[in-house]
Amino acid sequence: MAADYNSSTAAAKSRDGTVNAVLAGTGSLPAQVKWAVKQCKVTSDAEKLCSPLSIQEANSKKPDISLNLRTVADDLVSDLRLSARDAEQLTLKTRRKDQLNWNPIELIAEEMYEDQANPGKFLDLETLTIWLAGRAQQQYVRIDPLKIDAVLVTRVMSHEFAQRHQILALETKDDEVVVVSAQPYVHAWEATIEQSQPGKVLTRVIANPADIRRYTTEFYTMARSVNKATAAGLSSSSLTNLEQMLELGQIDQMEANDAHIVNIVDWLLNYAFTQRASDIHLEPRREKGRVRFRIDGVLHLVYELPSPVMTAVISRLKTLGRMDVAEKRRPQDGRLKTKTVEAHEVELRLSTLPTAHGEKMVMRIFDPDILLKSFEQLGLANDDYARWESMVGNPNGIVLVTGPTGSGKTTTLYTSLKHLATEDVNVCTIEDPIEMVEPSFNQMQVQHNINLNFADGVRALLRQDPDIIMVGEIRDLETAEMAIQAALTGHLVISTLHTNDAPSAITRLLELGVAPYLIKATVLGIMAQRLVRTLCNNCKHHGDPDPDGWKAVTSPWKMKMPLHMYHPVGCLDCRDTGYMGRQGIYELLPMTDTIKELLDDEAEIGKLRLAGMKEGMKTLRLSGALKVVNGETTIAEVLRVAPFSGTQ
Numbered sequence: 001m002a003a004d005y006n007s008s009t010a011a012a013k014s015r016d017g018t019v020n021a022v023l024a025g026t027g028s029l030p031a032q033v034k035w036a037v038k039q040c041k042v043t044s045d046a047e048k049l050c051s052p053l054s055i056q057e058a059n060s061k062k063p064d065i066s067l068n069l070r071t072v073a074d075d076l077v078s079d080l081r082l083s084a085r086d087a088e089q090l091t092l093k094t095r096r097k098d099q100l101n102w103n104p105i106e107l108i109a110e111e112m113y114e115d116q117a118n119p120g121k122f123l124d125l126e127t128l129t130i131w132l133a134g135r136a137q138q139q140y141v142r143i144d145p146l147k148i149d150a151v152l153v154t155r156v157m158s159h160e161f162a163q164r165h166q167i168l169a170l171e172t173k174d175d176e177v178v179v180v181s182a183q184p185y186v187h188a189w190e191a192t193i194e195q196s197q198p199g200k201v202l203t204r205v206i207a208n209p210a211d212i213r214r215y216t217t218e219f220y221t222m223a224r225s226v227n228k229a230t231a232a233g234l235s236s237s238s239l240t241n242l243e244q245m246l247e248l249g250q251i252d253q254m255e256a257n258d259a260h261i262v263n264i265v266d267w268l269l270n271y272a273f274t275q276r277a278s279d280i281h282l283e284p285r286r287e288k289g290r291v292r293f294r295i296d297g298v299l300h301l302v303y304e305l306p307s308p309v310m311t312a313v314i315s316r317l318k319t320l321g322r323m324d325v326a327e328k329r330r331p332q333d334g335r336l337k338t339k340t341v342e343a344h345e346v347e348l349r350l351s352t353l354p355t356a357h358g359e360k361m362v363m364r365i366f367d368p369d370i371l372l373k374s375f376e377q378l379g380l381a382n383d384d385y386a387r388w389e390s391m392v393g394n395p396n397g398i399v400l401v402t403g404p405t406g407s408g409k410t411t412t413l414y415t416s417l418k419h420l421a422t423e424d425v426n427v428c429t430i431e432d433p434i435e436m437v438e439p440s441f442n443q444m445q446v447q448h449n450i451n452l453n454f455a456d457g458v459r460a461l462l463r464q465d466p467d468i469i470m471v472g473e474i475r476d477l478e479t480a481e482m483a484i485q486a487a488l489t490g491h492l493v494i495s496t497l498h499t500n501d502a503p504s505a506i507t508r509l510l511e512l513g514v515a516p517y518l519i520k521a522t523v524l525g526i527m528a529q530r531l532v533r534t535l536c537n538n539c540k541h542h543g544d545p546d547p548d549g550w551k552a553v554t555s556p557w558k559m560k561m562p563l564h565m566y567h568p569v570g571c572l573d574c575r576d577t578g579y580m581g582r583q584g585i586y587e588l589l590p591m592t593d594t595i596k597e598l599l600d601d602e603a604e605i606g607k608l609r610l611a612g613m614k615e616g617m618k619t620l621r622l623s624g625a626l627k628v629v630n631g632e633t634t635i636a637e638v639l640r641v642a643p644f645s646g647t648q
């Protein structure tokens with residue numbers, strides 16, 4: 001495979017050389033072509049390469065015109081997108097050295113001129129690219145790296161050829177090859193591609209030139225690493241069985257530290273960060289390993305790696321996460337801190353699992369920006385926000401956050417604690433495991449192997465003069481009792497429970513065996529939560545309301561239906577999902593006197609809920625409905641995540 005790749009590279013270069021020779025002279029093109037053909041007749045091999053190409057060139061008769069700042073600016077003026085004054089000023093500007101290779105539309109985009117056709121909007125690079133595509137009558141694309149098979153498309157042409165012509169293959173099928181360029185009037189490279197891809201139709205598309213440059217480097221680096229790592233893997237398996245057995249440990253070490261593998265790991269991590277992924281899944285399969293990213297709660301297949309490469313990548317990550325590389329039969333976990341290209345610190349939690357086809361790894365990405373939001377960014381409605389703030393502002397008592405795994409409880413806890421952790425307050429946590437290391441907290445991890453559980457942790461923390469204690473989860477009576485003791489002795493305890501909604505948290509505590517009078521004495525309030533995907537601001541559609549959906553989401557309660565609703569559409573920004581990012585919906589139940597009165601050994605969820613709602617609580621679905629009214633999410637999304645909570 002590697003040999004194939006190289007030979008086509010060489011051929012592309014020589015053919016391209018000829019094209020340049022032909023195009024160097026202007027004027028009588030046919031004569032030049034004849035000359036080129038003649039020159040090629042030196043050897044029969046060269047003839048095969050050169051003559052059909054030259055004829056194609058002669059037939060096409062397309063002159064190559066590179067975009068020029070002056071003419072692009074004039075075209076923008078004549079299309080009423082740019083003012084004549086700005087166009088004039090633009091051409092007078094001096095350029096930086098690093099801008100020499102820039103496409104004129106990049107230079108224009110840097111100025112951020114107002115789009116004369118769309119007041120309030122700017123002529124950014126994407127807008128200019130779309131305009132250019134329209135003008136050149138070529139299809140505009142936004143390069144989505146997740147949809148491109150880098151190893152496959154980089155075989156279409158050499159890296160050097162791609163760089164020289166500032167083009168990149170995006171797709172190659174049996175009968176078509178799609179190549180992107182931001183120079184719609186330059187055709188010099190077309191014949192070479194057509195020649196090296198016999199039987200395929202060449203389709204030209206336009207994308208933003210900065211993306212083309214960036215992905216060209218990324219794809220070729222990635223493909224080279226995978227190819228070389230694969231080649232290395234093949235040679236090691238060609239050893240005899242015995243030798244392989246003997247050297248297995250060393251080969252593992254070597255592969256994991258191999259420069260190509262290091263590149264692939266770096267690339268994967270950076271890729272995941274730029275794609276806003278929350279989890280990276282590395283899944284071995286019989287022949288190929290799959291790489292999947294979870295973005296906004298949905299998994300996307302990103303990449304397939306040859307099995308030996310996947311194994312080496314996982315080994316490398318295990319080394320980085322200080323895990324036992326040799327141990328492959330037992331699940332392990334580890335932790336890794338790294339920086340993004342923008343020098344942004346990110347923490348990853350790694351876990352491995354032995355599967356039928358080898359060791360699988362999942363990396364959860366903890367971006368402090370996502371885990372630690374400002375109070376406002378949690379997305380609480382105004383009245384809920386005030387209630388939550390007063391609840392966690394109490395010097396003693398218990399505040400509970402409930403919801404299933406992945407409902408954003410950790411974000412709420414960390415954000416609230418961070419808000420409370422001032423210089424004069426001692427914030428301690430006992431977690432299983434520590435989700436993210438935060439310098440302003442004193443964090444401790446549950447360790448089952450040495451019998452350090454949540455209850456023991458709280459007991460130890462109480463001797464540490466804490467003000468606020470965060471207990472990762474209350475799942476047994478012992479922990480609940482310790483939390484209550486801490487609250488009764490003048491500490492604020494924040495913890496989580498796994499229940500569907502807020503009222504169920506009370507019945508859950510009763511089921512664990514906590515006496516009603518202790519709940520009344522300590523619990524300040526409960527907040528249930530879920531995450532809904534938020535509509536993509538770039539493409540959401542302002543449309544008619546949906547009465548049936550509205551009924552489904554608000555029943556059995558009554559809430560006025562809005563006159564309009566926003567619907568998901570899908571664009572390149574949100575990879576056709578219609579959604580971008582997520583936000584919490586909340587059900588906040590403060591422990592008021594009315595609720596306390598209802599609290600006895602047989603407290604009914606229905607009655608607690610009804611009483612809560614009279615005191616201003618919104619169910620999860622109603623809280624979601626409010627976000628539908630605000631145009632932030634959709635009915636379908638709320639119904640997907642929030643349970644029905646009517647009167648049973």
Ligand SMILES: [Zn+2]
Binds near residue numbers: 537540573575
């Ligand atoms: Zn969109």
